[in-house]
Amino acid sequence: MSLKHAILTAPGDRFFDEIRQQLLARLPLEEQRTRNLKRIWYDTFDSRLRKNGLIIEQIEHGQERWLLLRTLGSGQLQFQIQLQKTVKFYDDLPEGVFRNKLRRLIKYRALLPVSSTDAHNVEMIMSDVEGKAIVRLDIENVENGQQARRASRTYAWLRAVRGHDKDARKLATYLTKKLGFKPCDIDPALLGQPSSQFFPQDYSAKLSVKLKRKEKADVAVARVLNKLLQLKRVNEPGMLKKVDTEFLHDYRIAIRQSRSLLAQLSEVYPAQQVKRLKKEFAWLSERTSDLRDYDVFLLKFERYEKELPWDMREHLEPLRSYLTKSQKLKQQQLKRTLASARYRRFMEVWEGLLQAPEQTRKRAANSQKPVLEVANQAMWKVYRKIMKQGLVITNDSPIDELHDLRKTGKKLRYLIECFGTLYEQKYISQVAEELTALQDVLGNLTDLDVQKNLLAKWADEMQHAHVGGEQSQNAIHTLEHILAKREDKKKREFVDCFAGFARDENRKLFKKLFGNKAV
Amino acid sequence: MKIFATYNIKGGVGKTSTAVNLSWVSAVRGQPTVLWDLDPQGAASFYYRVKAKIKGGTEALINQKKGALEKVIKGTDYPNLDMIPADFSYRNMDVILSESNKPEKRLRKMLSPLKGQYDVAMLDCPPSASLLSENVIFASDVLLVPLIPTQLSLRAYQQLKRFCRDKQLDDVVVLPFFSMVDRRKSLHRDIVEHFGEKHPEVLKTVIGYASVVEQMGMHRAPVGSFAPSSVPARLFEALWDEITLRL
Numbered sequence: 001m002s003l004k005h006a007i008l009t010a011p012g013d014r015f016f017d018e019i020r021q022q023l024l025a026r027l028p029l030e031e032q033r034t035r036n037l038k039r040i041w042y043d044t045f046d047s048r049l050r051k052n053g054l055i056i057e058q059i060e061h062g063q064e065r066w067l068l069l070r071t072l073g074s075g076q077l078q079f080q081i082q083l084q085k086t087v088k089f090y091d092d093l094p095e096g097v098f099r100n101k102l103r104r105l106i107k108y109r110a111l112l113p114v115s116s117t118d119a120h121n122v123e124m125i126m127s128d129v130e131g132k133a134i135v136r137l138d139i140e141n142v143e144n145g146q147q148a149r150r151a152s153r154t155y156a157w158l159r160a161v162r163g164h165d166k167d168a169r170k171l172a173t174y175l176t177k178k179l180g181f182k183p184c185d186i187d188p189a190l191l192g193q194p195s196s197q198f199f200p201q202d203y204s205a206k207l208s209v210k211l212k213r214k215e216k217a218d219v220a221v222a223r224v225l226n227k228l229l230q231l232k233r234v235n236e237p238g239m240l241k242k243v244d245t246e247f248l249h250d251y252r253i254a255i256r257q258s259r260s261l262l263a264q265l266s267e268v269y270p271a272q273q274v275k276r277l278k279k280e281f282a283w284l285s286e287r288t289s290d291l292r293d294y295d296v297f298l299l300k301f302e303r304y305e306k307e308l309p310w311d312m313r314e315h316l317e318p319l320r321s322y323l324t325k326s327q328k329l330k331q332q333q334l335k336r337t338l339a340s341a342r343y344r345r346f347m348e349v350w351e352g353l354l355q356a357p358e359q360t361r362k363r364a365a366n367s368q369k370p371v372l373e374v375a376n377q378a379m380w381k382v383y384r385k386i387m388k389q390g391l392v393i394t395n396d397s398p399i400d401e402l403h404d405l406r407k408t409g410k411k412l413r414y415l416i417e418c419f420g421t422l423y424e425q426k427y428i429s430q431v432a433e434e435l436t437a438l439q440d441v442l443g444n445l446t447d448l449d450v451q452k453n454l455l456a457k458w459a460d461e462m463q464h465a466h467v468g469g470e471q472s473q474n475a476i477h478t479l480e481h482i483l484a485k486r487e488d489k490k491k492r493e494f495v496d497c498f499a500g501f502a503r504d505e506n507r508k509l510f511k512k513l514f515g516n517k518a519v
Numbered sequence: 520m521k522i523f524a525t526y527n528i529k530g531g532v533g534k535t536s537t538a539v540n541l542s543w544v545s546a547v548r549g550q551p552t553v554l555w556d557l558d559p560q561g562a563a564s565f566y567y568r569v570k571a572k573i574k575g576g577t578e579a580l581i582n583q584k585k586g587a588l589e590k591v592i593k594g595t596d597y598p599n600l601d602m603i604p605a606d607f608s609y610r611n612m613d614v615i616l617s618e619s620n621k622p623e624k625r626l627r628k629m630l631s632p633l634k635g636q637y638d639v640a641m642l643d644c645p646p647s648a649s650l651l652s653e654n655v656i657f658a659s660d661v662l663l664v665p666l667i668p669t670q671l672s673l674r675a676y677q678q679l680k681r682f683c684r685d686k687q688l689d690d691v692v693v694l695p696f697f698s699m700v701d702r703r704k705s706l707h708r709d710i711v712e713h714f715g716e717k718h719p720e721v722l723k724t725v726i727g728y729a730s731v732v733e734q735m736g737m738h739r740a741p742v743g744s745f746a747p748s749s750v751p752a753r754l755f756e757a758l759w760d761e762i763t764l765r766l
Contacts, residue, residue: 066598080598081549096550096638097520131739132568133596162594162601 003158003172004165005076007188010154011180016141019154020122022179027171029137032123037061040116041189044109045238045247046203054078055189056087056102056111067093069101072187075157087111089244108299110244115192117142119155126167134164135171142188155188156181203234205250207257210421213372217268218364220371222354224418225261228254229354240338242331245295252292255284258350260414264378267365273353280346287337293454294327307482308475315475318468319458375419380514382412387507390498395491399449402494406442409435427513434506441490441497448487455480520633521766522640524659528682529675530646533665533698535562536732538643540755541663541762543741546600548759550638553592553601557612557655558645561605567595568739569604576608581615581625588629597744601637613650622650627658648682656688661766665698665726668710694762696722722765724758726751 010019023029042056043049049056050072057068065083070076079098086092088110093099119140126135138157156175160168175181209227211220232254238247259281262274297304301320305313337343366374389405413435420428459476462468523541525534535558542554556563561571573580573591580587592601616622630640644655656662664679666672676695683689695718700707715721729751731742738745743752 079551082547082598094549097635098549098551101635128570130568130570133594162592164594 003074003183004160004168005071005074006156006158006172007073007075007184008156008158008172008175008181009184010156011182014154014180016120016139016152016154019179020139023124023137023139026178027126027174029124029126032125034120034122035061036118037121038116038118039188039192041114041192042111043114044106045112045243046109046205048106048109052105054105055114055187057189058083069098072189073184075159075187077159108244109246112243113195115189115194117188117192126171128164128167132161134161134167135159136161137171155184205231205253207231207417209418211371211419213422214370216367217265217369217371217374218367221261221265221268221374225258226354228258228261229350232258236338240335245299248288248292248295248334252285252288255281255288256410257414257418259285260411261418264382264411264415265366265374266378268367268374269353269364271364273349277346277350277353280342280349283342284337284346288334291327291330291334293450294323294330297451297454298323298327304479308478312471312475312478315468315471316479318462318472319476322458322462322465322467371419372422375415375422376514379412379415379419380510382408382415383510383514386412387502391502393494393498395495399446399487399491402442402491403446403449406439406446409439409442413439423513427509431509431513434501434509438497438501441494445487445490445494448483448490452480452483452487455483520630520637520640521661522630522642522659523661523663523762524642524644524655525663525665526642526644526652526655526659526679527664527666527672527675528646528648528652528678529672532646532667532672532675533726533732534646535566535643536735537663537665537698537726537755537758538641539563539566539735540741540743540751541759542600542639542641543597543743544756544759545639545641546597547743549599551599551601551636552639552641553603553633553637554641554643555603556605556643557609557651558605558643559607559609560645561607563643564602564604566735566739566741567600567602569593569595569602571605571607573604573606573608576606577612577615578608580606581612581619581629586632589632596740609645616650616654623653623657626651626654630658648678652682653686653688656683656686656691659691661692661694661762663762664693664695666695666714667699668697668707668714673710673714692766694720694722694765696724696726696758698726699728700725701728722758722761724754724761726754726758 010016024031038060040058040060042058049069053072054069055072057070059066059068066080067083067087068080069078071078079101081093081098089108090099090102090106093102119142121141122139124137124139125133126137128134136157136159138155140155140157142153142155158168158172158175176183207224207227209224211223232251235247235251235254238244239251259278262269262278262281298320301316301323305316308316385408386405389401389408393401393405413432416428416432416435420432455476459473459480462476463473525538525541527534538554538556542552546552554563554567556569556571564571570593575583580591588603592603594601616625619625621628626642633640642655642659644652662679664676666676680693683691683693697711697714700711702708711725727750729749731746731749732751734745735742742749742755746752
């Protein structure tokens with residue numbers, strides 16, 4: 001046993017006070033304070049912290065509140081801060097290393113309470129000859145939470161003060177060998193009273209539907225579409241409550257992937273139903289598009305502000321207010337859309353299609369073909385379209401051609417995400433990587449164009465609505481010009497990038513995968 | 520990570536008490552902070568109850584490869600505040616630094632692995648104008664220069680400015696401020712009042728002479744922790760606020 005940071009559980013037959021007395025009597029520990037506290041654990045909707053072996057822990061005791069980032073399992077502290085206000089996003093923290101770390105981990109996602117526990121806590125320290133703490137030990141009796149149903153449980157939170165690992169290890173050995181403590185199998189954060197807030201287990205926006213090559217196309221595609229339906233559903237509550245912007249983002253991806261899938265796979269489902277659904281998916285994309293534009297711009301507002309000369313930055317503020325107001329209006333509109341009869345009917349049709357009896361689906365010509373054959377056809381067709389569109393683009397081509405190419409690229413990416421499991425991993429990953437490199441360049445370039453056009457549109461709207469003054473208009477148009485300049489510069493990078501994508505080696509790879517029979 | 524150093528060629532001007540108290544304020548404000556006690560006397564280490572001893576001494580610290588500094592960091596009794604303790608062998612630091620590769624940049628290189636861990640590094644320097652001083656100035660973003668309002672102290676400030684100029688150490692922000700001021704003395708009052716006319720860089724916060732600062736040795740703790748509502752505790756907070764605002 002060599003632990004310097006650990007969460008240990010006391011043997012079940014020992015009472016809390018007995019353990020406390022024993023520790024104080026046998027070890028050079030000093031009791032600092034006794035208190036009742038609440039631990040609340042936070043993670044993002046898609047468990048980004050847990051996936052990195054971390055958790056955010058808030059410790060509340062009266063008015064005192066601390067926010068900690070620690071490792072799951074061992075309890076090792078990475079950062080801590082005494083809180084003045086609730087932290088929901090990384091930028092609620094003051095600037096510094098803690099905030100930077102959290103930004104890298106959670107980006108735009110909100111911290112949501114996962115679980116909590118109330119505890120009776122005794123803080124102890126072990127000091128050296130100078131009288132400085134070298135090990136911190138918290139003995140804690142958990143009074144409620146899931147464990148309470150079984151029995152009250154005693155934890156020991158052991159933390160080495162930096163530079164005193166050896167002393168902490170000695171204490172850990174004593175606790176385990178002499179007093180029967182054991183390292184926790186499951187972190188208390190995962191055993192606490194679950195938050196009442198809806199929180200899925202292992203949510204991931206990625207499609208992970210394992211398909212079989214010989215599976216009938218209609219059955220396989222229905223499984224993928226069902227997964228997309230689930231993703232759409234699971235994001236709806238967070239999107240409506242505007243918990244963070246990523247709910248809407250993931251919802252829109254699920255919608256677009258579903259629409260793209262139906263459009264690219266011809267004759268897998270009855271044409272009439274597909275036509276109607278495609279129309280409804282387009283309607284939903286359109287109804288959520290403005291809101292996403294506002295989200296994206298507002299998320300990066302500070303970055304845009306810094307693009308301007310410092311004396312012009314404050315004049316961009318009316319734009320922020322205008323966008324925030326517009327964002328709220330669109331959010332209300334979204335709520336109405338999802339509560340509308342049209343949305344309800346659309347959901348019925350979609351679910352109806354996915355649950356339709358085989359006989360109904362059989363009417364489509366490709367429905368009974370092996371899914372691999374149908375996927376190959378679709379992917380090869382889209383790949384060829386990319387090549388056709390990309391090879392004619394020059395430095396002087398209009399930006400619309402690049403937008404069209406990006407859209408076609410997205411279609412291929414969605415198909416790869418839906419049908420990737422049909423192909424040998426190393427080849428499909430290579431294809432996805434090549435496509436991502438192309439899409440990244442295209443994305444950066446076309447996003448600049450989109451943002452530039454949006455700025456022009458918003459400046460116009462603000463002028464008509466008499467929002468902001470002349471200086472505000474100047475600031476917006478200056479930013480527009482800065483983005484336009486950057487767009488021109490980026491545009492020149494495209495031709496080389498596409499030449500890389502279109503190289504012979506790649507053509508052979510795409511042909512090998514989708515052109516003939518699958519690898 | 521911003522690197523601060525409390526520095527003056529002259530001794531006994533309040534460098535250590537400034538470093539100890541400002542690092543505490545920074546940590547309390549939620550910024551992970553590391554204080555490096557570079558003075559072989561080890562007063563800052565003493566105040567924080569950290570044993571002034573480094574395994575292998577200065578030679579091991581300076582000559583070992585990347586990461587040597589991280590291994591000697593000790594936590595203090597305060598959240599977000601760690602310390603690199605002093606060692607009596609620091610008295611030989613000039614000699615050891617002179618034998619290393621790019622001697623004037625050594626400290627800066629040693630501090631670089633701490634960037635992702637701390638927001639603030641505070642260097643408490645011994646009084647001198649040496650290779651170590653050159654290292655400290657080269658490594659620092661900000662030099663905090665405590666000045667007692669006496670002619671000798673002001674002369675030392677001029678010497679420091681000349682030293683920076685001669686060594687072409689122009690990137691560092693130099694922020695002088697008055698420390699250990701006794702308002703009963705007319706000389707102190709006069710100097711504090713007029714110094715800013717020729718030196719607009721001087722900070723407005725003035726740390727007065729106070730017995731509670733001397734009590735730090737008895738409590739072995741920063742003023743803010745044992746006398747939080749005392750005047751010096753509030754002044755060190757004000758000084759930190761002014762410094763961060765100035766930056």
